[in-house]
Amino acid sequence: MKVVAVIMAGGEGTRLKVLTRKRTKPAVPFAGKYRIIDFTLSNCANSNIFDVLVLTQYRPHSLNQHIGIGRPWDFDRSFSGGVMILQPFLGRGGADWYAGTADAVYRNLSFIQDRNPDLVLILSGDHVYEMNYDHLITFHQEHKADVTVCTIHVPVEEAPRYGILDVDGYRVTGFAEKPAKPRSTLASMGVYLFRAEALDRLLREDAARAASSHDFGKDLIPRMIDDKMGVYAFKFSGYWVDVGTINAYWETHMDLVAHPPALDLTDRSWVIHTRSEERPPVHIEAGAEIKDSLITDGSIIASGALVERSVLSPGVYVGPDAIVRESIILTDTYIEAGSKVERAIIDKNCVIGHNSKVGRIVEDDEDPGIVVIGKNTRLPTGIVVGRGAQIGSDLLKDDFKKMTIPDNTDVPSAVRID
Numbered sequence: 001m002k003v004v005a006v007i008m009a010g011g012e013g014t015r016l017k018v019l020t021r022k023r024t025k026p027a028v029p030f031a032g033k034y035r036i037i038d039f040t041l042s043n044c045a046n047s048n049i050f051d052v053l054v055l056t057q058y059r060p061h062s063l064n065q066h067i068g069i070g071r072p073w074d075f076d077r078s079f080s081g082g083v084m085i086l087q088p089f090l091g092r093g094g095a096d097w098y099a100g101t102a103d104a105v106y107r108n109l110s111f112i113q114d115r116n117p118d119l120v121l122i123l124s125g126d127h128v129y130e131m132n133y134d135h136l137i138t139f140h141q142e143h144k145a146d147v148t149v150c151t152i153h154v155p156v157e158e159a160p161r162y163g164i165l166d167v168d169g170y171r172v173t174g175f176a177e178k179p180a181k182p183r184s185t186l187a188s189m190g191v192y193l194f195r196a197e198a199l200d201r202l203l204r205e206d207a208a209r210a211a212s213s214h215d216f217g218k219d220l221i222p223r224m225i226d227d228k229m230g231v232y233a234f235k236f237s238g239y240w241v242d243v244g245t246i247n248a249y250w251e252t253h254m255d256l257v258a259h260p261p262a263l264d265l266t267d268r269s270w271v272i273h274t275r276s277e278e279r280p281p282v283h284i285e286a287g288a289e290i291k292d293s294l295i296t297d298g299s300i301i302a303s304g305a306l307v308e309r310s311v312l313s314p315g316v317y318v319g320p321d322a323i324v325r326e327s328i329i330l331t332d333t334y335i336e337a338g339s340k341v342e343r344a345i346i347d348k349n350c351v352i353g354h355n356s357k358v359g360r361i362v363e364d365d366e367d368p369g370i371v372v373i374g375k376n377t378r379l380p381t382g383i384v385v386g387r388g389a390q391i392g393s394d395l396l397k398d399d400f401k402k403m404t405i406p407d408n409t410d411v412p413s414a415v416r417i418d
Contacts, residue, residue: 001118001119001137001141002051002115002116002117002118002119003049003051003117003118003119003120003121003133003137004051004052004053004112004115004117004119004120004121004196005044005049005051005052005053005120005121005123005133006052006053006055006105006108006112006120006121006122006123007026007037007040007041007044007052007053007054007055007123007124007125008055008101008104008122008123008124008125008190009024009026009037009054009055009056009060009063009125009126010024010055010056010057010058010060010087010098010104011024011025011026011057011058011125011126012024012025012058012059013025013028013058013126013244015244015245015246016028016243016244016245016246016249017246017372017390018347018372018373018374018375018390018391018392018393018413019246019249019345019347019372019374020058020059021374021375021392021393021413022059022062022375022393023059023061023062023063024056024057024058024059024060024062024063025125025126025244026040026063026125026126027059027060027062027063027066028126028243028249029313029330029331029348030128030243030249030252030253031253031256031265031294031311032294032295032296032311032312032313032314033274033276033296033297033313033314034272034274035063035066035274036125036126036127036128036243037054037063037066037067037125037126038272038273038274039127039128039129039130039272040123040124040125040127041067041070041073041075041083041273042073042130042270042271042272042273043123043129043130043131043132043133044073044123044133045073045074045075045273046132046270046271047131047132047133047134048134049121049133050074050075050077050081050082051080051081051082051115051117052070052075052081052082052083052084053083053084053086053108053111053112054067054083054084054085054086054125055086055087055098055104055105055108056085056086056087057087057088057097057098057104060085060087063085064085066275067083067085067275068275069082069083070082070083071275072273072274072275072276073273084111086108086111088107099213099214100213100214100215100216100218100219101122101214101215101216101217102202102203102206102212102214102215102216102219102220103207103214103215105122105199105203106203106204106206106207106214109200109203112196113200117196118195118196119137119140119193119194119195119196120193120194120196120199121133121136121191121192121193121194122190122191122192122193122194122216123190123191124189124190124191124242126242126243126244127189127190127240127241127242127243128239128240128241128243128252128263129189129236129238129239129240129241129263130238130239130263130267130270130272131150131191131236131238131240132270133193135234136148136150136191136193136234137193139232139234140193140232140234143170143230143232144230145193145195145230145231145232146194146195146198146224146229146230146231147192147193147194147195147198147199147221147224147229147230147231147232148192148193148231148232148233148234149165149172149175149188149189149191149192149221149231149232149233149234150188150189150190150191150192150193150233150234150236151165151186151187151188151189151233151234151235151236152186152187152189152235152236152237152240153185153186153187154185154187155185156182156185158187159179159182159184159185159187160178160179160180160181160182161178161242161244162178162187162188162242163175163176163177163178163187163188163190163217163221164176164179164182164183164184164185164186164187164188165184165186165187165188165233166183166184166186167186167233170232170233170234170235171231171232171233172221172225172231172232172233173225174225175188175217175221175222175225175231177215177217177218177222186233186235188217188221189236189240190217190242192216192221193234198229202220202223202224203220206219206220206223239255239262239263241255246345246370246372247367247368247370249328249345250328250343250345250368250370251368253311253328254309254326256294256311257292257293257294257309257310257311258292259292276297277314279296279297279298279314279315280297280298281297282295282296282297282298282299282300282301283299283300283301284301285300285301285302285303285305286303287303287304288301288302288303288304288305288306288307288318289305289306289307289308290306290307290308291306291307291308291309292308292309293307293308293309293310293311293312294310294311294312295307295312296312296313296314296316297314298314298315298316299312299313299314299315299316299317299318300316300317300318301318302317302318302319302320302322302337303320304320304321305318305319305320305321305322305323305324306322306323306324306325307324307325308323308324308325308326309325309326310324310325310326310327310328310329311327311328311329312324312329313328313329313330313331313332313333313348314331314332315331315332315333316329316330316331316332316333316334316335317333317334317335318335319334319335319336319337319338319339319354320337320338321337321338322335322336322337322338322339322340322341323339323340323341323342324341324342325341325342325343325361326342326343326361327341327342327343327344327345327346327359328344328345328346329341329344329346330345330346330347330348330350330375331348331349332348332349333346333347333348333349333350333351333352334350334351334352335352336351336352336353336354336356336381337354337355338354338355339352339353339354339355339356339357339358340356340357340358341358341359342358342359342360342361343359343360343361343368343369343370343371343387344358344359344370344371344372344373344385345370345371345372345373346358346372346373347372347373347374347375347376347377347393348375348376349375349376350373350374350375350376350377350378350379351377351378351379352379353378353379353380353381353382353383353397354381354382355381355382356379356380356381356382356383356384356385357383357384357385358371358373358379358383358385359371359385359386359387359388359389360387362387367388369387369388369407369408370388371385371386371387371388371389371390371391372389372390372391373385373391374391374392374393374394374395374413375393375394376393376394377391377392377393377394377395377396378395378396378397379391379397379400380397380400380403382403383400383403383404383405384403384404384405385405386404386405386406386407386408386409387407387408388407388408389405389406389407389408389409389410389411390409390410390411391405391411392411392412392413393413394413395411395413
């Protein structure tokens with residue numbers, strides 16, 4: 001039984017705001033040393049699926065560089081299988097951006113057909129979860145399905161964000177994409193296993209429909225249900241998060257530093273592989289204190305500093321007497337002496353000037369009020385950044401004249417704050 005995996009990795013991820021201003025959502029750093037897409041790639045490798053197509057679109061450069069020839073996931077195959085990165089291109093007949101998820105797969109159908117698969121596994125590159133796809137494949141074959149949709153129960157208040165299914169046993173009887181008033185909490189995970197012949201026919205028929213939005217959730221799956229095809233729901237009970245919002249991204253990191261963590265990254269039976277650069281060991285000076293945190297190679301925690309319930313990526317520096325709480329600090333960012341950072345996400349290569357205050361913790365508040373600071377931004381000495389503020393990328397110290405930025409203020413790139 002030959003399976004080809006197709007990973008949808010072209011999402012712009014606008015709800016992640018400045019974190020996706022310079023990169024696609026699957027390439028956003030995660031949990032100190034990973035990128036979000038590493039979870040889907042590793043699920044494939046750990047499930048012995050080594051024939052993988054990655055469909056990119058929005059700002060793919062860092063993602064392309066990260067995946068390369070796929071060596072960390074054992075995808076660097078010489079003769080059979082391996083990883084291929086595909087993105088929209090102009091041909092003689094003209095082309096455009098992908099119109100939807102189904103359109104993206106349709107435009108690359110020839111690459112799937114070249115591999116002559118029995119089954120095609122459609123995956124999202126921006127979800128955090130661990131799944132053995134062997135169990136899904138076995139379920140699909142036992143039910144002789146045309147398509148199997150992976151599902152999970154979500155909180156009722158989150159249900160309008162997802163495709164919601166009605167089921168009779170395991171058979172899917174209804175599918176509504178992001179309904180305003182969901183009839184259930186059984187949500188699609190954006191993981192579909194198709195019989196290859198059925199997918200080929202469905203994509204060709206959908207491409208010919210001018211009124212279609214060419215999307216799996218909006219068009220193909222509902223049409224298959226209407227046509228009485230074999231649409232089944234595989235119910236997943238593990239940890240799964242679509243980290244598509246700032247709050248979800250932050251909360252998922254907090255899950256990783258909980259006791260016990262919601263997702264065990266230390267499980268050697270299911271390794272999450274990634275491309276790592278060489279960094280020296282972590283250096284923790286005498287008098288520094290670290291509580292319930294993930295600290296990645298090359299980080300330096302100076303004397304008197306406190307890091308609590310936080311995630312530090314490679315090369316992060318936390319200066320003397322600085323405090324970092326419930327925050328995610330990305331690669332090579334400097335938190336200088338005496339600064340206090342709480343409930344913040346700080347992108348790569350940033351500097352938080354001496355004695356600054358960034359964000360704050362408010363207990364028992366439904367909105368955590370996460371501060372987000374874009375890549376390469378330098379905050380001056382003594383600045384106060386209010387709770388929930390959003391600061392753009394590439395801002396320099398001279399761009400900040402006012403030393404207090406109020407709560408929930410949006411400071412875009414290259415805009416002076418007077």
